[in-house]
Amino acid sequence: MTNETRGRRDAVGIEIVEKRLDNGLSVYLAPRPGFQQTFAMFATKYGSIDNEFIRDGKRTRVPDGIAHFLEHKMFEDEEQEVFSRFAEHGASVNAFTTFDETAYYFSGTSDLQENINTLLNFVQKIYLTDENVDKEKGIIAQEIRMGDDNPDRKVFMDLLSAMYESHPVRIDIAGSVESIYKIDRETLLECYHTFYHPSNMILVIAGGFDAREVMGWIEENQAAKSFGPPPTIERVYPEEPTTPKATHLESKLPVASPRCLIGWKEKALPEENVDLMRQELLTGIVLDALFGKTSEFYSELLKEGLIDKGFSWEYELTSQYGYTVVGGNAPKPGELAKRVETYVAKMKDNGIDEDAFERARKKALGRFIMSLDQVSYVARSYTSYRLRGVDFLQTVEVLDSLTLNEANKRLGEHLSKEQMVVSTVVPKSAS
Numbered sequence: 001m002t003n004e005t006r007g008r009r010d011a012v013g014i015e016i017v018e019k020r021l022d023n024g025l026s027v028y029l030a031p032r033p034g035f036q037q038t039f040a041m042f043a044t045k046y047g048s049i050d051n052e053f054i055r056d057g058k059r060t061r062v063p064d065g066i067a068h069f070l071e072h073k074m075f076e077d078e079e080q081e082v083f084s085r086f087a088e089h090g091a092s093v094n095a096f097t098t099f100d101e102t103a104y105y106f107s108g109t110s111d112l113q114e115n116i117n118t119l120l121n122f123v124q125k126i127y128l129t130d131e132n133v134d135k136e137k138g139i140i141a142q143e144i145r146m147g148d149d150n151p152d153r154k155v156f157m158d159l160l161s162a163m164y165e166s167h168p169v170r171i172d173i174a175g176s177v178e179s180i181y182k183i184d185r186e187t188l189l190e191c192y193h194t195f196y197h198p199s200n201m202i203l204v205i206a207g208g209f210d211a212r213e214v215m216g217w218i219e220e221n222q223a224a225k226s227f228g229p230p231p232t233i234e235r236v237y238p239e240e241p242t243t244p245k246a247t248h249l250e251s252k253l254p255v256a257s258p259r260c261l262i263g264w265k266e267k268a269l270p271e272e273n274v275d276l277m278r279q280e281l282l283t284g285i286v287l288d289a290l291f292g293k294t295s296e297f298y299s300e301l302l303k304e305g306l307i308d309k310g311f312s313w314e315y316e317l318t319s320q321y322g323y324t325v326v327g328g329n330a331p332k333p334g335e336l337a338k339r340v341e342t343y344v345a346k347m348k349d350n351g352i353d354e355d356a357f358e359r360a361r362k363k364a365l366g367r368f369i370m371s372l373d374q375v376s377y378v379a380r381s382y383t384s385y386r387l388r389g390v391d392f393l394q395t396v397e398v399l400d401s402l403t404l405n406e407a408n409k410r411l412g413e414h415l416s417k418e419q420m421v422v423s424t425v426v427p428k429s430a431s
Helices: 066-073 082-088 112-123 130-148 151-163 185-195 211-223 274-291 296-303 333-350 354-371 375-387 392-401 404-414
Strands: 002-009 015-021 026-031 038-044 052-055 058-061 091-097 102-108 201-207 233-235 248-253 259-265 312-317 322-329 420-427
Touching: 015 211, 026 211, 026 375, 038 112, 038 375, 052 185, 066 091, 066 102, 066 130, 066 185, 082 091, 082 112, 102 112, 102 375, 112 201, 112 211, 130 151, 130 185, 151 248, 151 259, 151 322, 151 420, 201 375, 259 333, 274 296, 274 312, 274 322, 274 333, 274 354, 274 392, 274 404, 296 333, 333 404, 333 420, 354 375, 354 392, 354 404, 375 392
Parallel strands: 026 201, 248 420
Antiparallel strands: 002 015, 015 026, 038 102, 038 201, 052 058, 052 233, 091 102, 259 322, 259 420, 312 322
């Protein structure tokens, strides 16, 4: 049933055994001799931004939040409760939906074959009724309302709303209360049969097991099932301006302390290959050198009481969207935003200090190597990168090749004033 099998070992000793099955499912196994725990992820390249698509020539626009809704419904089973089934075999199970991915995973130390079969079986079978779909709407609506009152989620989604004019990354992953009440059983089934075909999914397992034995179990499981031919999927995204929609957005909530996020909308969107990883890692080093906890700027802001220790940075990049976010709790959000803008302009003129660059690069390298001892990190990271067409094992090679000149060029290109957006959440009493 196999098309290709190959093993590979990188500079840090991680071996990945790959196989693409006849039904299109790509399997990646990372055996870690001596490890007791195993972590498995079964993921589909389908997230909240995929709300419009053309399948086999038919164009469909679905309600916002349907990928997340579908994730909820996958745990519904008419025969046995999925969580209990994993618990009986000493494993815990969960799932998540992002803008571009939906993943189901378990972690355990025993009964690996039973748990792999359960993971594959419950995701590759859907049980929907009009009644259980309607019941889920109330549950998710409550989740959305709770999120609307969460200041950290609010300030982040406001930031994306200010950055993006049309792209669905500006929409909450869970959708809105209005949009989820438009979801019905038939639309859920259409999305399931489009995006949950094995050809659009990957299975990644890391932990203490024999790769040949585990691959045999997976092949046996998949050979016992039949799937139709893989659908032709074209994802439809609206045309998005390169510049932000707005420069500032403020919301008021009943919070004790204001929140402030400063972001930059990405203009350079690479293809899904090693270029994406290179830009992501390079930008991360730039941001850590500028805003990391070992930077002088971070110490100054902390000493002056403009931030607390929750201040952080984040960079997200896909072939469809990208953004940088820095910030957190901010007693004086306007002053913080101004300080960050002035500081970035100064750093663009002066350039990143070579010691700061090397410190950030080695820190990223060390963090990556240390994280390889966590099978959950290996499986999660390998999955996310692979769904974006990138080989996670190239991380060391890419980090080793980055230069200070590239970092300063990236700083100048990405953190430009015209791409900058500020989002704040302030206490209602401040109005």
